[in-house]
Amino acid sequence: MWLDCYPSPDDPDHVMTLNAYYHAMAGAEVGEPDPHETAEIGWFAPDDLPDVAFPHARAVIAAWRDAIREGPDP
Numbered sequence: 001m002w003l004d005c006y007p008s009p010d011d012p013d014h015v016m017t018l019n020a021y022y023h024a025m026a027g028a029e030v031g032e033p034d035p036h037e038t039a040e041i042g043w044f045a046p047d048d049l050p051d052v053a054f055p056h057a058r059a060v061i062a063a064w065r066d067a068i069r070e071g072p073d074p
Helices: 057-070
Strands: 002-008 017-022
């Protein structure tokens, strides 16, 4: 399910990236994280998420929570 795109970082003095976010269902098994991209990986309840590195993280999490409340796209 498509959530939205957000630029990062929000500081115009840095290189910008465009981050696309989707809601997807996954199995219970998770592979090893890429050490160049991810420090650690884990499962969290929607109301017990850790802090996220990007400035737009609160908007992404709010969009995700809204999406899971509304259910899957028809």
